[in-house]
Amino acid sequence: MVIRQLRSEEFDASMNLSEYAFQYKLPSEKRASVKERFKPEQVWGAFEDGILEAKLTIIPFQVYIQGRVVPMGGIAGVATWPENRRQGHVANLLSHALHTMNEAGQTLSFLHPFLIPFYRKFGWEVYCEYKxxxxxxxxxxxxxxxxxxVKRDIKDIEILDSLYTRFAVSYNGTLKRDLDWWENSVLDDEGKSAVFYSKSGEPEGYVLYKIENRELVIDEFVFLNEQARQGLWTFLANHDSMVTGASLKLVPSDDMLPFLLPDPRIEQENYPYFMGRIVNAKSFIETYAFRGNSTQKKQLIYIDDKYATWNDGLWEWNISNEGSATLTRVEGDRAEADLSCDIGTLTTLMLGYKRPAELARYGHISGHSAVLEWFEEILPQAQTALFDHF
Known part of the structure; x- marks a missing residue:
């Protein structure tokens, strides 16, 4: 088996595999448009005798972590022909992808799983959910x-992106959107938009929505303050003669809307969404801002990561009084560690989706009680979210 990047002339082979694996068929005019945007250098294939047997795409993204921008490799389009399944093609591609992302300096990787247990085996873990x-x-x-x-049909991307960024930066794991992403993955010709402007004329929130089958389908609801939230909802509620209800998706898990409703007994769903993985633990942790701590600044942590061996093993973890960290590999095994966990657990902790104490309670992280308290103390509280899909 040979793993390599695809070539431009292999678009049809890639597209045929995608259509079969994901059970859809592009009309010819749409296929031509997709071909124009095809980036073969982002698609890695497993080939046997020159035939594409399986593939995945690594999309170079940037995401917000603690308000700063971090490079992230987005895994998408993982597909294999049914006769080639359970032969290790996808496992080899994922392992190769980790090496590729590490060499590219992408310290994180996200993906939307077709099956969560499958990707957990390779170190990805659920890092966010939505309502x-x-x-x-x-x-x-x-x-x-x-x-x-409120002004309707505002599709000035500069305005929308400014509002989105100020909203998204308060969460860990949200995408930093560029113009291409806005134009081709967020906005569409069928969608509608509305922006709330303050009395002084400043944009303070927006909503992206559609009206389908007498229902308001709200794709994105962004607000910077309570005035904007109320103003946008009043605008939406003024559709009451046109629709029977509204549906909202990809709502952050910390959203307060049900509590704020006159009657909060509405249909709600919490859905585990994307999975994340630290690709390079040393690089990620050494750029992370911890809470300063004047005691117990040095601990030994054992990271279990058999698919990214540069992470696997015993590390000395030092935290300065100011909250900066260094991670230094040391000789030793798990028995010498003050804390032990796998890379997926470390990811969900560092992104802020779960806390050390609760994961220790269920055996996902182990260590001395005093060290677990130390980890709980130095790790800032955070919320995770993602408003996009790839």
Whole structure:
């Protein structure tokens, strides 16, 4: 088996595999458009005798972690022909992808799993979830008078991106969007938009939505303050003669809308969404901002990571009084560690999706009680979210 990047002339082989694996068929005009945007250098294939047997795509993204931008490799389009399954093709591709991302300086990797247990074996772990709401018209938020106004059909990407960035940067794991992503993955011709402007004329929130089958389908709801939230909801509620209800998806897990409704008994769903993985533990941890701690600054941590061996093993973890960290590999085994966990657990902790104490309670991280308290103390509280899909 040979693993290599695809060539431009192998678009049809790649597309045929995608259509079969994901059970869809592109019309010829759409296929031509997709071919124009095909980036073969991002697609890695497993070949036997020159025939594409399996593939995946590594998309170079940037994500927000603690308000700063971190390079991330997005894994997408993992596919193999059914006759080639369970032969190790995907496992080899994922292992190769980890080496490729590490060499490219992508310290994180995210993916949307077709099956969570499968990717857990390779070190990816759930790092965020979203809420989904279904709200009948009778339970819409109350219409209120606010100072400001809503303007429809605002698709000025500079305005939308400025609002999105200020909203997204408060979460760990959100994408830093560029113009191409906005144009081809966020906005579409069928979608509608509205922006809330304050009394002084400053944009303070937006909503992306559609009206389908007498329902408001709200794809993205971004607000910088309560005035913007109320103003946008009043705008949406004014559709009450046109629709029977609204559905919202990809709502951050810390969202307060149900509590704020006159009647919070609406249909709600919490859905585990994307998985994340630290690709290079040393690089990621040494750029992370911890809480300063004047005691117990040095600990030994054992990281279990058999698919990225540069992470695997015993490390000395030092935290300065100011909260900066160094991670230094040392000789030794798991028995000498103050803390032990696998790379997936470390990822979900560092991103802020779960806390050390709760994962220790269920055996996902082990260590001396005093060291677990130390880890709990130095690790900042955070919320995770992702408003995109790839």
């Amino acid at each position: 989904k709401y279904s709200i009948p018209v009778a339970k819409f938020p109350k219409k209120v008078e606010v100072e400001g106004k």
